Amino acid sequence: MDFGIKVGTPVKQRGDCIIMGVFESRKLTDPAKILDKATDEYISGILRQGDMEGKANTTLLLHNVPNTLCKRVLLIGLGKEQEFGDKAYLDAIRAAFNALHKTGSVDATFFLTDVPVKEKDDAWKISQAVIIGIQSIYRFDSLKSKSEENKPRLRKITLNIADNSQLGACKEAIQQGQAIAHGINVAKDLGNLAANVCTPTYLAKQAKNMAKTHKLKVSVLAQKDMEKLGMGALLSVAQGSRQPAKLIVAEYQGRAKMEKPVVLVGKGVTFDTGGISLKPAANMDEMKYDMCGAASVLGTLTAIAELKLPINIVGIIPATENMPDGNATKPGDVVTSMSGQTIEVLNTDAEGRLILCDALTYAERYKPDAVIDIATLTGACVIALGHVATGLISNNNELAQELLHAADDVNDRAWQMPLWDDYQDLLKSNFADMANIGGRAAGTITAGCFLSRFTKKYRWAHLDIAGTAWNSGKEKGSTGRPVPLLTQFLIARANAASE
Numbered sequence: 001m002d003f004g005i006k007v008g009t010p011v012k013q014r015g016d017c018i019i020m021g022v023f024e025s026r027k028l029t030d031p032a033k034i035l036d037k038a039t040d041e042y043i044s045g046i047l048r049q050g051d052m053e054g055k056a057n058t059t060l061l062l063h064n065v066p067n068t069l070c071k072r073v074l075l076i077g078l079g080k081e082q083e084f085g086d087k088a089y090l091d092a093i094r095a096a097f098n099a100l101h102k103t104g105s106v107d108a109t110f111f112l113t114d115v116p117v118k119e120k121d122d123a124w125k126i127s128q129a130v131i132i133g134i135q136s137i138y139r140f141d142s143l144k145s146k147s148e149e150n151k152p153r154l155r156k157i158t159l160n161i162a163d164n165s166q167l168g169a170c171k172e173a174i175q176q177g178q179a180i181a182h183g184i185n186v187a188k189d190l191g192n193l194a195a196n197v198c199t200p201t202y203l204a205k206q207a208k209n210m211a212k213t214h215k216l217k218v219s220v221l222a223q224k225d226m227e228k229l230g231m232g233a234l235l236s237v238a239q240g241s242r243q244p245a246k247l248i249v250a251e252y253q254g255r256a257k258m259e260k261p262v263v264l265v266g267k268g269v270t271f272d273t274g275g276i277s278l279k280p281a282a283n284m285d286e287m288k289y290d291m292c293g294a295a296s297v298l299g300t301l302t303a304i305a306e307l308k309l310p311i312n313i314v315g316i317i318p319a320t321e322n323m324p325d326g327n328a329t330k331p332g333d334v335v336t337s338m339s340g341q342t343i344e345v346l347n348t349d350a351e352g353r354l355i356l357c358d359a360l361t362y363a364e365r366y367k368p369d370a371v372i373d374i375a376t377l378t379g380a381c382v383i384a385l386g387h388v389a390t391g392l393i394s395n396n397n398e399l400a401q402e403l404l405h406a407a408d409d410v411n412d413r414a415w416q417m418p419l420w421d422d423y424q425d426l427l428k429s430n431f432a433d434m435a436n437i438g439g440r441a442a443g444t445i446t447a448g449c450f451l452s453r454f455t456k457k458y459r460w461a462h463l464d465i466a467g468t469a470w471n472s473g474k475e476k477g478s479t480g481r482p483v484p485l486l487t488q489f490l491i492a493r494a495n496a497a498s499e
């Protein structure tokens with residue numbers, strides 16, 4: 001899908017479809033008013049007949065509108081004008097793409113990106129429209145014997161803006177939107193793959209392939225290497241699996257080598273059965289998504305490399321399965337992490353933190369400016385925040401604020417939870433330095449507390465994406481989150497550093 005920008009009017013606009021907004025009740029947006037006049041009030045006439053109120057998420061498709069040179073005019077309900085904020089705008093853009101795909105249009109011009117949105121500028125409206133547009137044609141059919149029919153035909157999108165004043169920023173916004181959307185697609189594809197395909201070895205291979213197409217340096221540590229490093233926590237998860245664990249390291253260098261990198265650590269459990277602390281059968285298939293943290297790291301690196309951002313980034317992915325087996329770790333086993341701290345594994349289903357803690361210790365060698373880990377870590381996070389916000393925990397408030405800002409900016413929400421010492425006692429073990437679980441209460445926070453014991457040497461933030469990385473039910477599928485959040489965070493950092 002190609003995107004362009006233009007400053008123009010809908011009058012005499014050629015093409016397959018032009019798209020206009022209508023507020024409640026039957027109030028035309030400025031571009032729609034201009035078109036209405038040119039069509040001798042054809043459009044307002046139809047609204048007066050009662051065909052459209054302008055309610056949010058409604059659409060009306062018109063053909064052969066008099067005095068126009070385009071095949072179709074698509075009207076989108078925007079809801080109440082006083083309430084037209086970011087969510088209403090995004091809903092309208094989504095509704096527009098959905099309706100467009102049902103037509104035979106190959107090209108379309110949007111007169112929605114020029115409608116004022118509370119507290120948002122043109123560049124924001126443009127990049128969000130690009131992301132939604134590309135997402136609307138995402139299909140995952142690589143595991144079907146025949147690719148799906150009814151492939152979207154839409155190819156060329158022109159986004160109209162009200163004036164020239166932000167043209168440069170809008171052009172940049174198209175590129176950023178495209179890069180984020182491509183990163184989302186990479187993360188979605190990896191997440192959606194079945195776990196018999198997407199193994200730790202497969203993830204490593206994909207990372208190696210990425211190194212060929214983008215400017216990345218990728219190395220993969222095998223189990224022997226991890227043994228030498230003393231990664232006893234990570235390996236204790238892998239020991240029940242026939243699939244060998246991998247530690248994937250991908251380096252992107254956009255600045256001088258001496259510049260400290262941002263390190264992204266992504267949980268890559270390619271399937272989580274729970275291990276000996278076996279999970280119940282219902283919906284266990286969804287534990288193929290337990291590598292979505294890893295997928296978001298590879299997706300973000302794709303976006304960053306595409307934008308050639310002036311920043312250094314290291315992606316670290318501990319990848320393994322968590323399986324029950326004669327050789328699997330048992331509840332009560334004590335393992336020694338790379339940091340030297342010992343851990344009593346009271347529940348083998350709390351495996352994410354065990355692989356992350358060694359990866360976080362490994363991250364020290366990059367002398368990071370900041371480390372962010374991304375993990376489908378706790379079911380408790382889904383209970384606390386639902387499927388709307390990613391859970392955020394950090395040992396540095398400035399870093400947390402940066403992430404929260406980026407999250408709001410790209411509508412990939414996150415919400416901070418406390419990392420107070422008061423919670424640390426819940427991890428007490430009678431037999432080791434700590435236990436790997438803290439009981440049912442505050443499950444997301446105690447998981448964060450566990451990780452914080454391995455991140456004392458740098459600024460660190462943890463993103464729990466258990467509720468946001470994929471959708472369940474009829475629309476089951478990976479969301480690609482938090483690629484937008486991470487990419488936006490890194491764009492803002494790169495901008496701040498070069499100012």
Ligand code: BES
Nearest residue numbers: 347349350352376377378379380437466
């Ligand atoms: N991968 C799961 C977390 C998860 C569960 C994400 C459900 C999304 C939906 C993680 O490895 C896990 O099993 N966590 C346990 C921790 C508990 C044993 C302390 C959980 O949340 O139940």
Ligand code: MN
Nearest residue numbers: 272349350351
């Ligand atoms: Mn688990």
Ligand code: ZN
Nearest residue numbers: 269272290352
């Ligand atoms: Zn897990």
